[in-house]
Amino acid sequence: xxxxxxxxxVVIFAFTTIYFSGKHTVVLASDHEVVVANxxxxxxxxxxxxxxxxxxxxxxxxxxxxxxxAPPVIPHTIGKTDKECLSCHQEKRIFRGVESTLTPHxxxxxxxxxxxxxxxxxxxxxxNYGVNSSFIGLDKQEKVSxxxxxAPPVIPHxxxxxxxxxxxxxxRHDHESGISxxxxxRxxxxxxxxLADIKLDF
Amino acid sequence: MFDMHRRAxxxxxxxxxxxxxxxxxxxxxxxxxSESVTDGLSWQKAPCRFCGTGCGVMVGTKNGKxxxxxxxxxxxxxxxxxxxxxxxxxxxxxxxxxxxxxxxRKNGKLVNVSWDEAIDLIAKTVMKKPDTFSIYGSGQxxxxxxxxxxxxxxxxxxxxxxxxxxxxxxxxxxxxxxxTFGVDEPSGCYDDLDSCDTVITWGNNWAEMxxxxxxxxxxxxxxxxxxxxxxxxxxxxxxxxxxxxxxxxVPQTDLAIANCICYQLIANGTYxxxxxxxxxxxxxxxxxxxxxxxxLEFLKAYTPEAVAKYSGVSVExxxxxxxxxxxxxxxxxxxxxxxxxxxxxxTWINNLVYxxxxxxxxxxxxxxxxxxxxxxxxxxxxxxxxxxxxHALPGGRVVKNATHRKQVEDVWNCxxxxxxxxxxxxxxxxxxxLASGEITSMWVQVTNPAHTMPNLHKNLKNAxxxxxIVSDVYPTKTTEIASVVLPSALWVEKNGVVGNSERRTQQWxxxxxxxxxxxxxxxxxxxxxxxxxxxxxxxxxxxDGRFLLTVxxxxxxxxxxxxxxxxxxxxxxxxxxxxxRDLTFLKHKDLAPYDQYVQAHGMRWPVxxxxxxxxxxxxxxxxxxxxxxxxxxxVSFYMAKAGDxxxxxxxxxxxxxxxxxxxxxxxxxxxxxxxxxxxxxxxxRRVKELNRAMPSAYIEIHPEDAQRLRISNGQRVKVTSxxxxxxxxxxxxxxxxxxxxxxxxxxxxxxxxxxxxTLDAYCPMSKEPDYKKCAVKxxxxx
Numbered sequence: 001x002x003x004x005x006x007x008x009x010v011v012i013f014a015f016t017t018i019y020f021s022g023k024h025t026v027v028l029a030s031d032h033e034v035v036v037a038n039x040x041x042x043x044x045x046x047x048x049x050x051x052x053x054x055x056x057x058x059x060x061x062x063x064x065x066x067x068x069x070a071p072p073v074i075p076h077t078i079g080k081t082d083k084e085c086l087s088c089h090q091e092k093r094i095f096r097g098v099e100s101t102l103t104p105h106x107x108x109x110x111x112x113x114x115x116x117x118x119x120x121x122x123x124x125x126x127x128n129y130g131v132n133s134s135f136i137g138l139d140k141q142e143k144v145s146x147x148x149x150x151a152p153p154v155i156p157h158x159x160x161x162x163x164x165x166x167x168x169x170x171x172r173h174d175h176e177s178g179i180s181x182x183x184x185x186r187x188x189x190x191x192x193x194x195l196a197d198i199k200l201d202f
Numbered sequence: 203m204f205d206m207h208r209r210a211x212x213x214x215x216x217x218x219x220x221x222x223x224x225x226x227x228x229x230x231x232x233x234x235x236s237e238s239v240t241d242g243l244s245w246q247k248a249p250c251r252f253c254g255t256g257c258g259v260m261v262g263t264k265n266g267k268x269x270x271x272x273x274x275x276x277x278x279x280x281x282x283x284x285x286x287x288x289x290x291x292x293x294x295x296x297x298x299x300x301x302x303x304x305x306x307r308k309n310g311k312l313v314n315v316s317w318d319e320a321i322d323l324i325a326k327t328v329m330k331k332p333d334t335f336s337i338y339g340s341g342q343x344x345x346x347x348x349x350x351x352x353x354x355x356x357x358x359x360x361x362x363x364x365x366x367x368x369x370x371x372x373x374x375x376x377x378x379x380x381x382t383f384g385v386d387e388p389s390g391c392y393d394d395l396d397s398c399d400t401v402i403t404w405g406n407n408w409a410e411m412x413x414x415x416x417x418x419x420x421x422x423x424x425x426x427x428x429x430x431x432x433x434x435x436x437x438x439x440x441x442x443x444x445x446x447x448x449x450x451x452v453p454q455t456d457l458a459i460a461n462c463i464c465y466q467l468i469a470n471g472t473y474x475x476x477x478x479x480x481x482x483x484x485x486x487x488x489x490x491x492x493x494x495x496x497x498l499e500f501l502k503a504y505t506p507e508a509v510a511k512y513s514g515v516s517v518e519x520x521x522x523x524x525x526x527x528x529x530x531x532x533x534x535x536x537x538x539x540x541x542x543x544x545x546x547x548x549t550w551i552n553n554l555v556y557x558x559x560x561x562x563x564x565x566x567x568x569x570x571x572x573x574x575x576x577x578x579x580x581x582x583x584x585x586x587x588x589x590x591x592x593h594a595l596p597g598g599r600v601v602k603n604a605t606h607r608k609q610v611e612d613v614w615n616c617x618x619x620x621x622x623x624x625x626x627x628x629x630x631x632x633x634x635x636l637a638s639g640e641i642t643s644m645w646v647q648v649t650n651p652a653h654t655m656p657n658l659h660k661n662l663k664n665a666x667x668x669x670x671i672v673s674d675v676y677p678t679k680t681t682e683i684a685s686v687v688l689p690s691a692l693w694v695e696k697n698g699v700v701g702n703s704e705r706r707t708q709q710w711x712x713x714x715x716x717x718x719x720x721x722x723x724x725x726x727x728x729x730x731x732x733x734x735x736x737x738x739x740x741x742x743x744x745x746d747g748r749f750l751l752t753v754x755x756x757x758x759x760x761x762x763x764x765x766x767x768x769x770x771x772x773x774x775x776x777x778x779x780x781x782x783r784d785l786t787f788l789k790h791k792d793l794a795p796y797d798q799y800v801q802a803h804g805m806r807w808p809v810x811x812x813x814x815x816x817x818x819x820x821x822x823x824x825x826x827x828x829x830x831x832x833x834x835x836x837v838s839f840y841m842a843k844a845g846d847x848x849x850x851x852x853x854x855x856x857x858x859x860x861x862x863x864x865x866x867x868x869x870x871x872x873x874x875x876x877x878x879x880x881x882x883x884x885x886x887r888r889v890k891e892l893n894r895a896m897p898s899a900y901i902e903i904h905p906e907d908a909q910r911l912r913i914s915n916g917q918r919v920k921v922t923s924x925x926x927x928x929x930x931x932x933x934x935x936x937x938x939x940x941x942x943x944x945x946x947x948x949x950x951x952x953x954x955x956x957x958x959x960t961l962d963a964y965c966p967m968s969k970e971p972d973y974k975k976c977a978v979k980x981x982x983x984x
Contacts, residue, residue: 066891067262067270070289073891080937081443109424112440113285113413116878116895123916123933129897131890135296138243138262138269160275160282 061179064118067137069157073118085111104167145196152192165189247274247803248710249700250288251693252880254341254576255279255412256702257288258803261694263713268292268694277803279392279706285413287880290889294692295714297888299676301689302718312687317719317729317766320686324645325733327669331642332741336363336632340648341371341578341585344698345707346778347723348584350751351647352596354731357614358742358750362601362626363641365592367649368578368585369629370656373968374543375574376586378552381967382560383849385598385789385841386586389822390535390571391704391806395419397569398533400526402432404456404555405541405974407938409440410877412539412575420444432523434459434515435541436872436974437902437940447522450941453870453975455513457547458856460554461504462513463523467561468498469505472528474563481837482560483848487855500853514941527562533569534562539577540874544974549967550854557851566824566837576703577881583701587791588782592626596782598789601625613784615744628969630962633661636668643669647723648690652679653882653952656971657925657962673723676884679952690723691716692885697775699799705806705822709799724778725769728753732764753777789841790830859975860963863943867923867977869907870944873960874974876937879950887950899951901930903980904942908934911982918983921945923976926958929983945980949973 064072078084086109087093088100103111120129146153162168170184243264250257258277262270271292275282304320305312328335337351343366355364379386395401395418408416422429423444433445434456442448451459467473484492492500506520513520526532536559542551555572556565564570576582589596599606607621614620627635633655635641655661665683672684675692695716699709716722728751735742735749744750753763753774763769776796786793792808794816799805805818810829821827823837831838839849863870878896879886886892901919903911913919915934920927930947940946947956961976 066290066293066889069270069272070891071286073895080935081440083443107424108283108417108421110409110413110417110420113409113417113877114283114289116286116891118894120894120897121900121933121936123900123931123936124896124898125916125931127897129893131888131893132298133293133296133888133890134298135293135890136267136269137292138264158272160273 058179062139065137066135068139069162070137071114074115075118078117082109082111085115102164102167104164105161106164108161154196155190155193156196159195243269244713245272246694246711246713247277248694248698248713249579249702249708249804250284251291251294251342251579251885252287253412254578254581254703255414256579256700256704256706256708256804257284257414258708259284259288259291261292261713263694266714268295268714274803279702279704279804280414281418283414283417286877286895287886287892290886290891291693293889293891294885295695295717297676299888300717300720301675301677301681301687302720303689304719305687307685312681312684317721320688321726321729321733324671324686324730325737328643328645328730329734329737329739332359332739333361334363334635334640334642335359335361336365336627336635336641336644338629338632338644338646338649338651339364339366339585339590341366341368341576341581342648343584343590343723344580344696344700344775345583345588345782346697346699346775347647347727348580348588348590349596349778349782350724350727352588352590353614353751354727356595356601356621357611357616358620358731358734358739360620360622360741362592362622362624363632363635364590364626365629365632366581366585366590367629367651367654368581369591369969370544370654370971370973371540371577372543372574372581372586373591373628373970374545374548374552374965375576377549377965377968378556378574381549381850381852382553382556383823383839383841384843387582387705387791387822388571388573388703389566389824390573391820392418393820394535394569394571394573396422398535399428399569400430400432400532400534402434402523402526402534402536403441404434404536404538404551405436406537406539406575407435407439407441407874408537408539408575409443411577411875413877415537415575416441432526436870436944437938437946439938440877447519449515449519449523452512452514452941453872453944454545454547454859455509455515455856456542456545456551457554457854458504458509458513459515459520459523460551460558461501461854461856462506462509462520463527463558464554464561464851465498465501465504466506466521466524467528467558468494468501470524470528472524473561474530477563477837478561478851481839481848482851483844483846485850485852487853492853497851497853500855504856527558527564530563532564533567534559534564535570536572537575538573539575541974543574543968543970544972545970546859546963546965546972546975547854547857548965548970548972550852550857550965553852553854556849557854560849560851566821568821571821574703579702580700582703582705583699583707587701587786592628592632595621596785597787597791599785609788610785613781614750615746616750617743617745620741630655630661630964630969630971633665636665636670637661637663639664639668641668643671645671645673646680646684647673647726650674650678650680650882650884652683653955654949654957655962656957656960656973658955658957659926661962673726674884675720676888678882678884679955688726689716689718689720690726691720695720696722696724697773699775699779699796701807702804705819706804707793707799707807707809708804709796711800721766722769724774725763725766727751728769728774729764729766859972861924861961861975861977863977867979868943869978869980871921871923871956871959871976871978872940872944872946872974873949873956874946875950876948879948881950882952883950896950899930899948899954899956900933900936901980902933902936902938902940902946904940904944905934906942907945907980908932911980913980913982920981920983921947921956921959921978922981923959923961923978925961928954928956928958930954945978 093100257280258274273282273284303314432447434449484497510517559565559572671686673688694713794809878892964971
């Protein structure tokens with residue numbers, strides 16, 4: 001009997017995730033504004049794949065940030081406390097075959113100070129809560145430069161809060177591959193990559 | 203596979219570079235010197251637009267638009283970190299419904315008009331009845347904005363009807379400081395959070411409301427330090443999660459709990475005898491001198507056993523608090539904000555917490571201080587220091603004092619006697635006056651009273667029939683009642699100077715142009731004042747018959763600042779700030795010249811010149827830190843009213859609140875904020891990331907109460923008081939859980955105005971209303 005319940009639970013869970021992962025799409029609007037549609041109930045909806053997952057990855061990244069280097073919104077259901085965030089984002093966990101994103105700033109633990117959910121809390125009735133804004137956030141691409149086509153690219157962002165390069169620059173899972181490097185096993189990143197501009201380190 | 207990625211990447215980069223090249227041709231000049239410019243992207247410092255913490259941000263602008271915001275590592279407040287509102291502060295400028303044209307209400311509808319027409323109408327209408335004109339301002343006014351408004355109405359119109367929304371926010375803290383220490387504003391600073399071992403919060407959810415300070419303290423635990431957090435509150439919040447002790451008290455009994463700690467310190471003999479004898483005196487509630495024995499006699503009603511009976515806090519917890527403050531080794535910071543200030547006995551509870559710290563000798567030492575937090579970016583800098591209050595004048599002066607009036611008249615070059623000795627209306631009184639017709643016109647700047655006043659049905663009654671001028675950046679509840687709407691420049695669209703909770707003054711330069719015809723609030727007031735001067739209004743002439751609000755350029759030459767082209771090409775802020783600075787020395791709130799703040803990432807006053815350097819003061823009243831404390835004094839409360847350098851310990855009793863739950867209205871209602879939104883949401887609700895995460899107000903209900911009333915999570919609930927009713931979705935076991943018998947509603951949502959329900963009873967000393975306590979009933983809707 002007990003086993004039956006477990007099997008039943010797993011089947012329901014699988015159906016739910018398949019159903020909602022299908023509904024979760026990333027739409028690129030004409031004004032560079034990327035919106036995440038229909039992800040109200042998506043659990044770990046960041047685990048999606050696309051035909052060209054390189055560009056999709058960048059779009060997904062962008063869709064979760066107001067601008068390059070803004071704190072990303074939380075794309076999945078969450079618990080009530082920061083401890084629950086850190087149980088996956090501080091130490092590597094594998095969920096549905098995909099590694100969790102490790103925080104690039106483990107020294108800070110009040111996660112929800114900077115990161116808010118990408119959807120409303122469950123007790124607020126769903127409605128169109130759209131915001132009409134013409135804000136266009138900084139796009140990261142413009143500052144990726146290198147001395148010549150074989151030279152290591154410079155770092156286009158500040159290092160504060162971004163000291164653990166591998167948090168973002170790894171082939172951890174497909175959609176983030178847009179910013180992963182060709183040599184993820186090397187760890188001493190700043191041996192070859194330097195800040196684009198010392199003034200970035202404000 | 204990898205090759206394909208690489209090609210796509212290069213292609214996309216090329217496309218974007220081309221785009222950048224096109225748009226950068228049309229780039230506008232950024233007015234200020236840039237600290238860093240790369241690829242057309244410029245970064246400059248500014249203080250965050252939102253709360254009173256006063257974090258430093260770096261604003262990234264490109265092609266005349268704000269495109270990114272990062273924390274300023276050089277700023278000692280936040281050291282590079284921000285909260286979610288701060289990161290998204292750039293988006294607040296770009297809501298599609300920004301007000302971009304002056305508007306006048308004609309036949310019930312707001313119609314776009316020219317600036318000249320709007321200014322002419324305002325000047326002529328105000329001039330007709332100058333004595334019943336009022337200004338309702340804000341703790342978000344910059345220092346030059348508040349100073350201009352003050353000079354215009356108090357100096358130019360001999361009218362003291364000016365009060366800020368800080369009355370709803372900080373007034374109890376102000377009166378608390380003045381009654382205890384003789385002078386306003388905290389003596390401690392944020393550095394104390396780095397060296398204390400215990401923080402006790404009094405009704406303050408700082409993990410959401412002052413998250414930078416919360417993280418600053420709690421990160422010490424993350425790095426292995428042993429620190430204690432005690433959360434005294436009426437509901438479990440994010441600030442409770444990491445707390446070592448959670449003390450849940452019945453609303454209003456904070457008065458009794460504070461007295462209970464004082465009782466234990468004296469009865470147990472654990473108070474700091476040397477400190478108390480040297481630095482304090484005892485006063486009865488009526489102001490008579492008391493001996494320590496008489497004071498102890500008063501405190502005998504507040505034994506732990508007696509207080510436990512009605513406070514909800516156990517005897518053990520109360521003794522724990524008594525022992526904590528009695529322990530000479532402990533370094534304790536008390537923190538509070540609206541929980542103590544928005545209180546019908548707000549002044550008393552502020553006094554009481556000072557009593558505890560004075561008795562325990564936990565003040566004026568690194569890591570030990572009572573610290574009153576502020577909610578607005580310049581509640582301190584503008585409302586409290588410039589003094590944009592009905593009874594005040596700049597630099598801690600008051601209108602009742604003839605010497606103070608003369609000092610200000612001399613700096614302003616007013617006709618002698620121009621400033622009236624009669625205090626104007628405080629906020630609630632001002633709105634009662636607006637309802638009754640005692641106030642016929644009102645200019646509202648940088649605030650939204652039709653959303654944030656308590657008991658809105660009563661306080662905004664008839665407002666539509668009066669002449670209300672509203673300067674704002676978006677349509678709000680208040681523009682709905684306005685006769686004239688003026689579009690304002692916002693944050694980095696103008697120059698500014700503000701002052702935060704820890705006496706830190708911060709300056710920024712304009713970085714982008716305001717949209718459409720939006721213009722600075724300072725300019726708006728200068729333009730109206732000048733129009734009145736042109737029309738022959740006597741009060742706006744100075745002693746020499748010139749325009750009272752004349753502004754000069756750097757070389758001392760008069761400029762026609764009331765003309766927008768002239769104003770926008772000059773740094774009028776600098777002139778106004780340096781003029782105001784002359785008025786800051788009386789109460790030792792000394793500020794440095796404007797240019798010093800351009801260099802610094804904020805400086806805490808008093809700032810004094812020592813040799814060629816301008817030196818800030820981390821802790822006031824402390825020898826070696828505060829230049830006004832003489833050598834050998836240790837701690838000196840040198841602004842004490844009696845001139846004896848002693849702070850006053852007041853015997854303030856417990857007093858029940860004016861409205862308590864009864865059979866008919868059986869719940870307490872408490873209101874407040876959430877991390878995503880700031881105040882009435884005018885700005886944060888235009889930010890996609892913030893509004894999406896919290897798009898609607900809700901009502902928090904204790905799970906057992908919800909079960910009893912058969913209310914489920916998300917169900918619609920009607921909340922009703924004797925004053926009004928609204929309907930909200932229920933949150934049960936959401937991000938916070940109130941005590942049994944109490945409900946909580948955030949006030950940011952203009953679609954669900956909880957202020958139709960709140961009570962407008964206020965502290966009789968500070969006149970600050972209590973938004974935290976009134977009686978309501980609930981009804982579950984299907």
